[in-house]
Amino acid sequence: MKxxxxxxxxxxxxxxxxxxxxxxxxxxxxxxxxxxxxxxxxCPHCEETLAQTIPPLREKxxxxxxxxxxxxxxxxxxxxxxxxxxxxxxxxxxxxVPLVLIGERALVGSDQVRDELPALIESHLAKGxxxxxxxxxxxxxxxx
Numbered sequence: 001m002k003x004x005x006x007x008x009x010x011x012x013x014x015x016x017x018x019x020x021x022x023x024x025x026x027x028x029x030x031x032x033x034x035x036x037x038x039x040x041x042x043c044p045h046c047e048e049t050l051a052q053t054i055p056p057l058r059e060k061x062x063x064x065x066x067x068x069x070x071x072x073x074x075x076x077x078x079x080x081x082x083x084x085x086x087x088x089x090x091x092x093x094x095x096x097v098p099l100v101l102i103g104e105r106a107l108v109g110s111d112q113v114r115d116e117l118p119a120l121i122e123s124h125l126a127k128g129x130x131x132x133x134x135x136x137x138x139x140x141x142x143x144x
Contacts, residue, residue, distance in 0.1 A: 031129040033065055033121050035102035036138060037113075038081055040072045045110040049098040053114045057121065065121060068132070070141050072097060083137035101133040 037054070039046035050069075057065060072081055085095040088106035100107040102120050107113045124130040132142045 031064060031125050033061070033102065033124040033130050034068070034132045035065070035100055035117075035121075035130075036068045036070060036133055036141070038070045038072055038084075038097050038099040038101075040097045043097055045096075046098045049110045049113050053110070053117065057118060061121060061125075064125060064129075068141060068143070080137050080140075084133075084135045087135035087137065101135070101138070103130045103133075 037049070039050060054067065058067070070077075072078060081097070081099065082092050082095055084101065085092075085099065085106065088101065088104075090106055090108065094108065096108050098108075098110060098113055100113050100117055102117065103124055105116075105120060107116055107120075132138075
């Protein structure tokens with residue numbers, strides 16, 4: 001009986017491990033692309049992006065697209081926008097709203113967002129998704 005008990009214990013542990021592996025492969029995690037959109041009330045380019053570009057993308061990708069909207073309201077928000085933009089290699093003169101951060105790319109202006117964001121989403125989905133941008137100044141806005 002003493003020799004049988006360790007063998008049964010090992011068999012039980014192997015069965016639990018196999019069940020865990022099967023459970024993980026049976027319920028694959030959805031591929032998600034996460035991006036951040038800086039915008040400002042009263043900005044016609046932002047309003048165009050929010051009304052015309054983003055809704056069809058949300059409809060097409062559903063839960064595969066997580067888009068965090070960050071409204072630029074105060075002077076501190078503008079400084080944060082500049083800090084985040086600098087992390088993406090943009091000068092203050094190159095920075096504006098709407099600004100979309102996705103992966104390693106920053107898209108500035110409604111034209112660039114409209115023209116390039118759909119292909120970037122597709123590209124990131126094909127590569128297994130992307131997490132939130134990592135710029136230090138952005139971390140206070142990101143979900144925990």
